[in-house]
């Protein structure tokens with residue numbers, strides 16, 4: 001893994017529990033979420049159905065066992081672990097590798 | 112070969128008939144001949160269902176348990192119209208008089224005086240086995256005047272015939288006794304068109320089965336049906352010369368001769384309890400229990416091994432049981448004993464469930480929590496007149512008993528839990544919260560569903576799964592479940608439906624995959640437990656971590672119940688898209704800003720402020736369909752600054768984003784309009800300010816027109832007010848939108864104060880009971896009783912709830928605070944209004960505008976190509 005390209009985004013505490021924030025990395029908007037169990041996930045922020053950069057503002061919850069965010073625009077659910085849209089198998093958003101080091105959220109592999 | 116034995120049964124009532132039936136079914140007639148003597152002129156009939164005789168063209172036939180009056184098995188002979196007058200135990204004979212005198216066939220007299228007539232044809236019959244099944248007779252307290260014409264009891268078809276005949280010339284009737292049977296008799300008098308009263312000595316109805324709250328809840332229901340209830344009242348005398356004219360009563364606890372009151376009535380029905388008919392046994396020196404009933408052992412045998420007693424005339428172990436199920440069990444036990452079986456009767460569950468005047472009432476097990484350490488869990492919904500109480504063991508593991516009024520659907524699962532001692536589920540309150548949750552809490556296969564006929568869940572499932580039963584009717588036929596008192600039919604229905612659901616045939620009414628409850632059920636769960644956090648609710652009542660359906664629904668429920676700011680940490684994450692940023696999201700991810708303009712009235716200064724703000728932030732401006740101004744195209748991070756300008760100028764949130772009150776539209780009204788008869792603008796403003804911020808199942812809109820020309824389109828709103836010469840007409844349940852509906856008149860010519868109190872009640876009733884995303888029109892439509900029901904609750908205050916609903920609204924009005932002002936004052940709430948967590952002031956690069964007709968318009972963001980997950 002290319003450690004050098006890890007980007008520090010924010011403190012993990014900046015992300016509301018079961019909520020998300022948007023971050024800008026090299027001009028790309030990514031949505032970073034913290035689920036109820038404390039794990040952190042990152043996917044693209046742009047909602048592919050409307051084109052608006054809004055996924056970080058969706059409601060975080062679960063569908064079956066999958067942690068999901070539902071788009072605030074038209075409510076499709078996206079798997080936070082993979083970016084796959086669970087309401088339309090042909091659609092997905094990018095998913096990014098995130099880790100938390102000393103309370104700081106690091107993301108890798110954006111663009 | 113042994114000689115055939117001869118069984119004589121005295122009494123062909125429900126239990127005597129069951130005995131004969133069981134004897135045939137179980138082969139007892141292979142070795143025994145049976146003769147049954149019945150005093151009544153007809154074969155056994157369903158006494159439990161006696162009341163249905165009224166209003167049924169062939170009432171007697173419909174009730175008969177043995178239509179035709181002859182058993183298929185020739186070894187069972189039924190002799191009707193015949194009274195057993197004497198038992199000679201030494202000779203093992205009975206003396207029978209038939210036909211009896213007219214006196215005993217006259218149900219009223221015969222039962223009232225418990226006397227037999229003069230002898231007719233007298234015959235003597237041998238027996239090897241004698242089974243007493245003589246039932247019980249109504250108890251008539253020694254009240255002065257009780258023999259007058261117009262006094263009745265309520266036990267046989269003849270009693271009903273007599274009551275019916277007497278009612279034709281009567282205008283009012285009174286039932287003495289407010290127990291189970293008394294209320295049933297009252298029901299009959301109502302059906303006969305009489306002005307009906309019930310007088311009960313105890314301070315509440317059904318004192319044996321119900322506690323005070325349950326009794327009060329029941330009184331409300333019963334009074335709503337037109338029965339006047341007098342509790343805590345003693346009957347002094349029945350007035351009238353030969354025929355009854357009224358009942359003189361006095362308050363219990365007052366001195367004899369204290370002030371009395373007369374309840375006018377031409378028909379009096381005694382329903383003050385029953386007494387076992389044990390005279391025959393006493394006369395032949397068989398022991399009776401201190402409180403009546405032939406004393407028998409666990410095999411229902413008297414001290415004389417040749418004589419048994421079953422049903423209401425018997426007292427196994429000294430207790431008599433005034434219900435049919437224990438009687439049936441006794442009949443089976445005696446058949447078993449005669450076949451040398453091991454069956455015993457060791458007591459019965461005195462649980463009762465019935466529908467009284469259409470009201471479900473059930474009481475079972477230790478209903479009064481007399482067990483040491485017993486705890487009570489209660490649920491009361493005065494809106495719908497439901498009261499439920501569970502009595503639970505000290506360790507919370509076992510159900511000991513309970514009371515259900517208004518909704519007894521859970522009875523089917525609760526009663527078996529008491530008798531089988533099954534462990535309670537972890538959330539026992541689910542058992543009493545609304546809507547057939549009983550079914551979902553899987554009952555064990557061995558649970559007895561029908562107590563009258565001892566049918567278990569397994570029997571029922573077997574009938575549907577293996578025996579091809581297609582519905583409840585088939586199952587009844589196949590298993591006998593539900594064929595006696597009928598109280599188990601809903602449970603049978605649930606089981607059948609559950610089975611079909613399991614093979615893919617039914618719709619789930621639950622909110623979403625995380626909650627099997629409906630919104631109304633969740634509303635109640637939150638109210639009962641006082642929950643304030645989603646986590647507590649989902650942990651106790653749901654699964655997973657929620658979704659965009661249940662989270663906003665719970666956020667709305669919490670907001671309706673608490674008036675706390677929707678962006679408090681506990682609820683911020685639950686809010687729907689628009690609520691989350693206190694603004695409506697637009698197609699490009701920007702937001703609109705809608706300040707409240709109550710009633711559409713606005714000063715020039717305020718108009719100018721809106722214009723300046725729109726100009727300074729470059730927002731698109733439009734007059735909305737709701738008589739206010741919408742500013743579009745604000746970036747999320749701009750919202751606080753825009754709102755600061757507006758709040759400083761005296762504006763507040765217009766809640767265009769919330770499922771809450773939007774606008775109260777008004778016409779210009781009597782101040783300017785030459786036709787106006789009232790100040791519609793003034794009222795619209797007052798109403799909008801009163802109900803602003805009220806979180807509700809769907810959005811709410813109102814309208815006020817100054818006269819019948821209706822320029823405010825008030826009847827297209829959830830609540831519409833139209834001025835009249837005398838005041839206001841109030842309409843409810845209108846909307847535009849996808850399925851337009853016209854509001855309908857709820858009440859007319861109201862003064863402003865009454866109007867407001869009705870509206871308070873109406874809106875709170877809606878908030879409490881409607882489903883998620885149900886506008887008022889569909890809510891009213893789906894409410895049992897529809898608009899009429901709403902009128903009863905809101906206008907007639909039939910449930911006595913008005914004050915409570917108004918108090919809830921007063922709490923809302925008092926707790927209101929402008930959401931935007933509060934947000935601006937709280938740095939923690941403002942933290943979320945940043946574009947990017949690592950670049951808070953960088954505008955979202957995907958947002959761009961062009962210009963059209965001198966204002967901005969969003970450019971559709973280039974749809975980003977959809978990529979595979981990286």
Ligand code: SRM
Nearest residue numbers: 695703734735736737739741767773846847848849850886
């Ligand atoms: C702005 C406005 C249109 C306009 O330019 O005039 C409007 C705009 C929206 N309407 Fe509306 N409605 C507007 C008046 C109406 C009216 C007319 C009225 O109120 O007199 C109706 C029909 C009357 C009614 O509601 O009974 C109306 C029926 C709807 C419906 C359908 C409701 C229904 O019961 O079928 C929706 C969808 C919903 O609420 O689920 C809706 C939903 C919406 C939403 C909130 C959709 C959304 O979630 O983004 C729109 C965004 C508003 C925004 O961004 O500010 N809007 N909408 C009007 C704002 C009124 C206001 O000042 O608050």
Ligand SMILES: Cc1cc2nc3c(=O)[nH]c(=O)nc-3n(C[C@H](O)[C@H](O)[C@H](O)COP(=O)(O)OP(=O)(O)OC[C@H]3O[C@@H](n4cnc5c(N)ncnc54)[C@H](O)[C@@H]3O)c2cc1C
Nearest residue numbers: 122124125126150158159194195245246422423433434435
């Ligand atoms: C209006 C009403 C509603 C009820 N609702 C319910 C309910 O919801 N649930 C419930 O469990 N129970 C209910 N009951 C009670 C139930 O009807 C009785 O428990 C049941 O009928 C008892 O059966 P039994 O055979 O012991 O007595 P009965 O059905 O009274 O039968 C006894 C029969 O014996 C006859 N008889 C008496 N003496 C002689 C004699 N010497 N010679 C010949 N014949 C004689 C009588 O005339 C009568 O026909 C209700 C009763 C009434 C009146």
Ligand code: SF4
Nearest residue numbers: 778784787817821822
């Ligand atoms: S509804 Fe009547 S009072 Fe109001 S503006 Fe129209 S005509 Fe005038």
Ligand code: FES
Nearest residue numbers: 561562563596597
């Ligand atoms: S419980 Fe009475 S018929 Fe089933």
